[in-house]
Amino acid sequence: MASKKRILVTGGAGFLGSHLCDRLVNEGHDVICLDNFFTSQKINVAHLLGKPNFELIRHDVTQPITLEVDQIYNAACPAAPGHYQYNPVKTMKTSVMGAINMLGMAKRCRARILQFSTSEVYGDPTVHPQPEGYRGNVNPIGPRACYDEGKRAAETLFFDYQRMHRMDIRVVRIFNTYGPRMHPFDGRVVSNFIRQATAGEPITIFGDGKQSRSFCYVDDLVEVIIRMMNGPDGFHGPVNIGNPDEFTMIELAKLVIELSGSRSQIVNKPLPADDPLQRQPDIALAKKMLGWEPKVKLRQGLEKTIAYFKSVDMSQFRAPTPNY
Ligand code: NAD
Ligand code: UDP
Numbered sequence: 001m002a003s004k005k006r007i008l009v010t011g012g013a014g015f016l017g018s019h020l021c022d023r024l025v026n027e028g029h030d031v032i033c034l035d036n037f038f039t040s041q042k043i044n045v046a047h048l049l050g051k052p053n054f055e056l057i058r059h060d061v062t063q064p065i066t067l068e069v070d071q072i073y074n075a076a077c078p079a080a081p082g083h084y085q086y087n088p089v090k091t092m093k094t095s096v097m098g099a100i101n102m103l104g105m106a107k108r109c110r111a112r113i114l115q116f117s118t119s120e121v122y123g124d125p126t127v128h129p130q131p132e133g134y135r136g137n138v139n140p141i142g143p144r145a146c147y148d149e150g151k152r153a154a155e156t157l158f159f160d161y162q163r164m165h166r167m168d169i170r171v172v173r174i175f176n177t178y179g180p181r182m183h184p185f186d187g188r189v190v191s192n193f194i195r196q197a198t199a200g201e202p203i204t205i206f207g208d209g210k211q212s213r214s215f216c217y218v219d220d221l222v223e224v225i226i227r228m229m230n231g232p233d234g235f236h237g238p239v240n241i242g243n244p245d246e247f248t249m250i251e252l253a254k255l256v257i258e259l260s261g262s263r264s265q266i267v268n269k270p271l272p273a274d275d276p277l278q279r280q281p282d283i284a285l286a287k288k289m290l291g292w293e294p295k296v297k298l299r300q301g302l303e304k305t306i307a308y309f310k311s312v313d314m315s316q317f318r319a320p321t322p323n324y
Contacts, residue, residue: 006030008069008111010061010102011076013037015182016116016174018044019222020073025054032067036060039078041317044181061098062090069109071229074102075116077151081144081272082187088146095150099157107165114170114229115158117238119279120148121173129280132173132238142274155238162236170228170235175242175281179218179301180308185319190215193253194302194309197262207271209250212278216243217301220294227290235289242281243294255299260306 011017012033024031034057048054061076078084084091106113122130123138138148162169178190224241
């Protein structure tokens with residue numbers, strides 16, 4: 001390791017945040033995990049408690065907090081549609097006020113700060129695959145807007161702070177990512193299909209199932225996020241990160257059924273409003289600037305995720321929202 005740093009991970013108890021904390025703690029950094037546990041379980045970081053270089057703080061990023069750190073990963077925000085639509089006003093506050101509070105901290109500490117942005121800034125894209133230069137097709141008043149526009153506003157704040165205060169910001173646009181520690185009741189497609197398949201319940205495909213997504217395994221994602229944080233001077237992004245291998249929801253459902261040895265039937269449910277038809281990252285910039293591309297194939301990543309879902313006791317998980 002180059003040098004030991006004091007690193008804050010907001011949303012650090014969540015799916016992606018907890019894997020990031022694992023990597024940073026193992027590398028010997030002094031890690032502060034901050035979370036309000038809206039969509040996560042303490043179990044995700046329980047194995048880190050007691051380590052001398054790990055600290056857990058229950059806090060809401062919409063409120064200011066004073067900490068002394070060298071780097072900030074700002075991941076706090078509900079990410080699954082059912083979670084972020086539960087209290088859309090709070091989702092917008094988390095993105096915008098969370099960004100302002102964390103940027104303020106980074107400014108005071110002269111820390112480098114990385115924002116977990118999203119492919120949702122492209123909305124229902126009319127350009128395929130999506131390069132960073134594409135400005136998107138977002139419905140500003142639809143049910144996904146609290147998340148999409150909140151994340152877009154956060155990007156605006158990051159780049160305005162950079163221009164105004166010469167701050168060292170980094171922005172990654174994350175495409176659909178999956179793996180162990182996804183919340184089993186988050187309603188996202190991978191967790192839903194695996195939970196349904198392992199319980200022998202019907203697999204719910206929304207719409208005709210011909211819509212596509214490109215799925216990245218969590219280990220590949222954490223690797224590139226750390227590379228971006230420690231990447232070339234002056235490279236702020238935004239940079240797309242994800243796995244360009246694209247699948248329809250029908251293909252995903254069949255693969256999950258096969259790999260989990262399930263006898264579940266497929267049923268069709270209505271397509272939610274503003275559900276993007278297709279999504280695939282153009283990762284040329286990440287390849288060029290960070291020397292990165294994903295290694296884990298969907299089949300391989302799903303096997304690990306299915307093994308995780310089979311190993312956990314579902315009754316221990318609290319559904320974060322009443323609808324899921
Ligand atoms: P997650 O829901 O598992 O993690 C989010 C974490 O943030 C949770 O631990 C939650 O309790 C916490 N949180 C929410 N609101 C908070 C608040 N106001 N204050 C403090 N903590 C709060 O979801 P995830 O998939 O791990 O997503 C992490 C980040 O990555 C999010 O910012 C999300 O927008 C982004 N992202 C994820 C994906 C993906 O496919 N997983 C794709 C694009 C972007
Ligand atoms: N989806 C589905 N069945 C489910 C959950 C989701 O067919 O049980 C579809 C959803 O309509 C979308 C895709 O899977 O087209 C991905 O949904 P997810 O909520 O995982 O993420 P999104 O990329 O839409 O934010």
